[in-house]
Amino acid sequence: MEAAVLVIISPLLTAFFLGISRLYVKKIFFPLVTGSAIIYLYLLILVITNSYPAKVYSIGDWGMLGINLMVDPFSSLFLLIIAILFLPFIIFSMKYTKFIKHDYFIFAYLMIAGISGMVLTADLFNLYVFLEVSSLSSCALSLQKKTDRGIEGTFKYLIMSTLGSFFILLATILTYYLTGTLNMAEIPLAFEDIPFKIKSTIMAFFVFGYALKIGLIPLHAWLPDAYEDSPIPYNVLSSGLVMKSALYALIRILYIMFGIDFLDESGMLTIVVFWGVITFLIAHCLAFQQSNLNRLLAYSSIAQIAYIMIGLFVGTEAGLIAGSFHILNHAIMKGALFLVVGIFNYSLTAVEIEDIKGLGYKFPIISFTFVVASLAIVGLPPFNGFMSKWLIVEAALEADFVYAAFFILVGTFLSLTYYLKVIVTLYTKTEEELLIEEPGLSLKLPTIFLGSLCIVFGIVPSLPLSLMNKIPKFLLDNGEYIRILLGG
Amino acid sequence: MLTPGFLYITGALLLLLPINNKIKYIISFLITAGALIVTFYLIPGNSLQLDFLKLTLIPIKVDSISKLTGLIFAFAGLAAVIYSINICSLPNLRLIFVFIGSALTVVFSGDLFTLYVFWELMTISSSFLIIMASDFTKKTGYYYFLMHVAGSLSLLWGIFLQYSATGSLSLNAIEAGTPFFLIAIAVKLAFVGFHTWMPLVYSKAPFYVAVVLSIYTTKVGVYVMARLVSGINILAYAGLISALFGIVMALRQNQVLKLLSYSIIIQVGYMIIGISIGTAAGISGAMFHLVNHILYKTVLFMAVGVVIYTTGKDDFENLGIMRSKLPVTSIATLVAFLGIAGVPFFNGYMSKSLIKDALHEPLLKWGLDLMSFGTSLLFLKFIYYAFFKNSTMNLAKKPTISMQLGMGFLTVMMILIGIHPYLLENLTNMHVDFNYFEMKHILSGMQPFLWSILIFILFKKYVVKKYDRLLYYDMYRKMATLFVATGYQLSNYHDGKLNKYLLWATTTLIILLFLLMFNSHLLL
Numbered sequence A: 001m002e003a004a005v006l007v008i009i010s011p012l013l014t015a016f017f018l019g020i021s022r023l024y025v026k027k028i029f030f031p032l033v034t035g036s037a038i039i040y041l042y043l044l045i046l047v048i049t050n051s052y053p054a055k056v057y058s059i060g061d062w063g064m065l066g067i068n069l070m071v072d073p074f075s076s077l078f079l080l081i082i083a084i085l086f087l088p089f090i091i092f093s094m095k096y097t098k099f100i101k102h103d104y105f106i107f108a109y110l111m112i113a114g115i116s117g118m119v120l121t122a123d124l125f126n127l128y129v130f131l132e133v134s135s136l137s138s139c140a141l142s143l144q145k146k147t148d149r150g151i152e153g154t155f156k157y158l159i160m161s162t163l164g165s166f167f168i169l170l171a172t173i174l175t176y177y178l179t180g181t182l183n184m185a186e187i188p189l190a191f192e193d194i195p196f197k198i199k200s201t202i203m204a205f206f207v208f209g210y211a212l213k214i215g216l217i218p219l220h221a222w223l224p225d226a227y228e229d230s231p232i233p234y235n236v237l238s239s240g241l242v243m244k245s246a247l248y249a250l251i252r253i254l255y256i257m258f259g260i261d262f263l264d265e266s267g268m269l270t271i272v273v274f275w276g277v278i279t280f281l282i283a284h285c286l287a288f289q290q291s292n293l294n295r296l297l298a299y300s301s302i303a304q305i306a307y308i309m310i311g312l313f314v315g316t317e318a319g320l321i322a323g324s325f326h327i328l329n330h331a332i333m334k335g336a337l338f339l340v341v342g343i344f345n346y347s348l349t350a351v352e353i354e355d356i357k358g359l360g361y362k363f364p365i366i367s368f369t370f371v372v373a374s375l376a377i378v379g380l381p382p383f384n385g386f387m388s389k390w391l392i393v394e395a396a397l398e399a400d401f402v403y404a405a406f407f408i409l410v411g412t413f414l415s416l417t418y419y420l421k422v423i424v425t426l427y428t429k430t431e432e433e434l435l436i437e438e439p440g441l442s443l444k445l446p447t448i449f450l451g452s453l454c455i456v457f458g459i460v461p462s463l464p465l466s467l468m469n470k471i472p473k474f475l476l477d478n479g480e481y482i483r484i485l486l487g488g
Numbered sequence B: 001m002l003t004p005g006f007l008y009i010t011g012a013l014l015l016l017l018p019i020n021n022k023i024k025y026i027i028s029f030l031i032t033a034g035a036l037i038v039t040f041y042l043i044p045g046n047s048l049q050l051d052f053l054k055l056t057l058i059p060i061k062v063d064s065i066s067k068l069t070g071l072i073f074a075f076a077g078l079a080a081v082i083y084s085i086n087i088c089s090l091p092n093l094r095l096i097f098v099f100i101g102s103a104l105t106v107v108f109s110g111d112l113f114t115l116y117v118f119w120e121l122m123t124i125s126s127s128f129l130i131i132m133a134s135d136f137t138k139k140t141g142y143y144y145f146l147m148h149v150a151g152s153l154s155l156l157w158g159i160f161l162q163y164s165a166t167g168s169l170s171l172n173a174i175e176a177g178t179p180f181f182l183i184a185i186a187v188k189l190a191f192v193g194f195h196t197w198m199p200l201v202y203s204k205a206p207f208y209v210a211v212v213l214s215i216y217t218t219k220v221g222v223y224v225m226a227r228l229v230s231g232i233n234i235l236a237y238a239g240l241i242s243a244l245f246g247i248v249m250a251l252r253q254n255q256v257l258k259l260l261s262y263s264i265i266i267q268v269g270y271m272i273i274g275i276s277i278g279t280a281a282g283i284s285g286a287m288f289h290l291v292n293h294i295l296y297k298t299v300l301f302m303a304v305g306v307v308i309y310t311t312g313k314d315d316f317e318n319l320g321i322m323r324s325k326l327p328v329t330s331i332a333t334l335v336a337f338l339g340i341a342g343v344p345f346f347n348g349y350m351s352k353s354l355i356k357d358a359l360h361e362p363l364l365k366w367g368l369d370l371m372s373f374g375t376s377l378l379f380l381k382f383i384y385y386a387f388f389k390n391s392t393m394n395l396a397k398k399p400t401i402s403m404q405l406g407m408g409f410l411t412v413m414m415i416l417i418g419i420h421p422y423l424l425e426n427l428t429n430m431h432v433d434f435n436y437f438e439m440k441h442i443l444s445g446m447q448p449f450l451w452s453i454l455i456f457i458l459f460k461k462y463v464v465k466k467y468d469r470l471l472y473y474d475m476y477r478k479m480a481t482l483f484v485a486t487g488y489q490l491s492n493y494h495d496g497k498l499n500k501y502l503l504w505a506t507t508t509l510i511i512l513l514f515l516l517m518f519n520s521h522l523l524l
Helices: A002-023 A029-049 A073-096 A101-120 A124-142 A148-179 A186-191 A196-214 A222-228 A232-258 A260-266 A268-289 A293-313 A317-348 A364-378 A384-398 A402-426 A441-459 A462-468 A471-475 A478-487 B004-014 B021-040 B064-084 B090-108 B112-133 B138-166 B178-188 B197-204 B207-228 B234-252 B256-277 B280-311 B317-325 B327-340 B347-358 B362-388 B401-419 B422-428 B439-458 B475-493 B498-517
Strands: A055-058 A068-071 B047-052 B055-061
Touching: A002 A029, A002 A055, A002 A068, A002 A101, A029 A073, A029 A101, A055 A478, A068 A073, A068 A101, A068 A478, A073 A101, A073 A232, A073 A317, A073 A441, A073 A462, A073 A471, A101 A124, A101 A232, A124 A148, A124 A232, A148 A186, A148 A196, A148 A222, A148 B498, A186 A232, A186 A478, A196 A232, A196 A260, A196 A268, A196 B498, A222 A232, A222 A293, A232 A260, A232 A293, A232 A317, A232 A471, A232 A478, A260 A268, A268 A293, A268 A402, A268 B475, A268 B498, A293 A317, A293 A384, A293 A402, A317 A364, A317 A384, A317 A441, A317 A462, A317 A471, A364 A384, A364 A402, A364 A441, A384 A402, A384 A441, A384 B138, A402 B138, A441 A462, A471 A478, B004 B021, B004 B064, B004 B090, B021 B064, B021 B090, B055 B090, B055 B112, B064 B090, B064 B207, B064 B280, B064 B401, B064 B422, B090 B112, B090 B207, B112 B138, B112 B207, B138 B178, B138 B197, B178 B207, B197 B207, B197 B256, B207 B256, B207 B280, B234 B256, B234 B362, B256 B280, B256 B347, B256 B362, B280 B317, B280 B327, B280 B347, B280 B401, B317 B327, B317 B362, B327 B347, B327 B362, B327 B401, B347 B362, B347 B401, B347 B439, B362 B439, B401 B422
Parallel strands: none
Antiparallel strands: A055 A068, B047 B055
16 A cells, blocks of 8 residues: 555655755765666556556545545556656656756656656645645756746746646635535535536636646647756656646546536536647647747647547547547657657757758667657557547547547648658758767667657557556546545 | 568568668568569458457458459569669668558558558658658658648548448448548549649659659559449549540640659549449459559659669650660560550550440540540650650660569560450459450550541641640648748747736636636537
8 A cells, every 4th residue: 555655755755865965975866866766667567557446545544634645547547657757757867967967856856746646646735735846846847957048938937837826726725615625525525515607617717727737728828938948858757747747637626526517517528629629720830830849849749738638528438548548648759759859959959940950860760769759749650649549539529529520630730741841851961060979878768768659559559548448437427436535 | 361561561671670782682572572472362252350449450351353453563563672672772662662561451451440551651651752762852752741641631531430420440332421532532543633742743753762652652542442432423524634634734744754644644534434433344444454554654654764764864855765775665665655555455455445345425435535545645755755856865874684674574564464455354353244356446446546646747846845834823832821821920929928928818717717607508
């Protein structure tokens, strides 16, 4: 049982010891960072494999008063993403970061602690606390380059993120005021007597607050600015985990606290699907305009999140499976893409599309990874992005969102326009002599690992889907979740 | 079960190993010849099932039509790989293998999912082949990729509609979403209006790429059309219009490769007409025409490729080198010319008269004659430059043996089919009750050819004239400009001012509350 608790505690402890080691013993820095990442991976795998049937851990045996942690397939999906991304992130960052390493890794571990807390907790206020831990350390990480642009972008990020947190806190307080409890299982039971309009308003605050963190258009504006000059390995975690964890919290709150029937009745499903379609169409249009690779990938993240939103909000079993699968796939694909850009940035400080001209011939394997990941994210077979998009479209059609399904295909076409632009530049020969710092194996290996996962999950999608197939059981029917939580 | 497509894709993977030239030859030969043999021994009626997620896939299903198409694909693949093995680089050879492999898998696929996946894989591999092949084809490759992906997404949408309407992915006649299937096929087989990629790509890409692409891209479109949307009679007229457009455009071209590309549009017109009749005779005529077309058009592309290889350009003037310096190429070209012109005792004649015989409407019959006439007229121009005009060209370098070998294979096959047209029928058990050597068929086959010679001699100065390049209106580029302009307008709003961001956020909150307060089912 302790494994789930340790998943939150161990990164916190690591962050603490990293701070200590900075003051006293600098030598153990490297073994501490990697060692704890490996132990953490082991812990995650332990928790993920025991995630079905769902389990509840109440800390300190305080029962419903104390803190409850719950592991169900949906939270273990996020633990799986942490497991896949975190070790490559650590290995990559070791070599990549040329600035002060201590701060960077301390914040990275804090952020992971926050995210794993968010996905495990079964308490609304804890959720808010962990959200703040992860958002603030995420802001701190994005600042690490300390360039003018980086500071400006982070400032915008901080302001918008705080605005979002404010509304989430407001909604949390309102919920507590109305129901007198913050336990996820007790709220839905107490919610039954609350008038429809008041519930709608609380839901609107939750959705608005989290949408700011997720970055749906027009709440997205901070995102490309923040990505533009932040450490690139951080972008991997940011688009793969920070944005996704906000999405996790939103889904958890809406499906468990409000329940699918209320979502349907109040029209939230229709609104979010429509919002998603608008978001990815505009995001694709804007992505084509970008000349900076990080900004381009940021817009692409916004668009992909919109696909995920559509999948999760069509309100059927197939939709939840498809959306969850796309969450995993997007983390992998975007991770691979950002790492490739990170290598280019490391080797010849490339940031613009123009800067990577001709690199396809200098870095054949890395460029091939980029091609694979970008075709995957566009959604072409036989890569993983295609499988999850196929499932999303199928689910949308089943739930009678025909326009959404159609526009997803249009979006696929639009996303090809800008990714292909980058690929063509990558393979255009140039006369210029380039000064290249050779990227070592520690930069290449994580990149290739994520790139090859794109192919593996594309050809054998049943591998991750065996986990996803259990997700709807605990979301669509909130009674199941409540029963387990109260019973535990 | 070993499938030819799988064999090719394995070949592409084997070529990833660090190998020297000799092993490259051995692998290529084994794979291409092996695929031909495997295809030859596939038994119609065989199929294989595979469970994938919730779908039941049939990655291979053989019947007489797919076997015939598969045979000619494998045969032409052998010839094309031999032809280009010395010219193209190793990465390109891999892409060619993936391309041929996916084309073969499409032909033998038994369900729409497999069909779509490999259809898209064809697009990806051929686009990268174009992009990687030379420095001048980046934009062309971009255009080609986008256009074909638009086509295949249309196919995907059609598949989704069909799947949600019928609940099955089997490869039967389409019930829902026919227009989307038609758009997808139209892009692939370069129907007029959707053809803009073809002359562009085939004239700009290196000639060996054009050879490989011209064998499969359009023909896969034809095959899938025969499979999914045969028998829509009105399309016969569409095919006729497309072909007539092809003739007009082809006559204006100054580049030989462009002439050949437009002539593909004409030939595909025959196949569309044959398929649209919908009768067994019409469809088998169209499929036989597909076989013959692959043979002679590939030989013509290869011959022009030899000319480009030896002289460096594909102007009509350069064709003159054939007569004096390139004997093998000359013979191959002549045989291919007589085939494409539909002269009796050469291969094109057989399928053309089959399609003509299956037709019953006088307008279409007359149109078919017009198409044959146009085809032979524009290839007379080709022949005129190749054999009758004096030329003072010199060989820059000699054509390689492998190029001539690849061309020779196809030429021998053409002659065989021409002399013994029943060969194709016996090979696949597709029997059509037709006597090719009856006097009336021979006469009607000869007529357009003789007329075209007469017209060519009378109006030679118009046909052989050098026309100005026609700058035509490209709708797709206009649409792209619109997309870029919209994006530009939108990105202007995003100027980095924080108060603007906050304004957007507030507006969103207000709209969200508004939508939730009033029932949004009515609003959206």
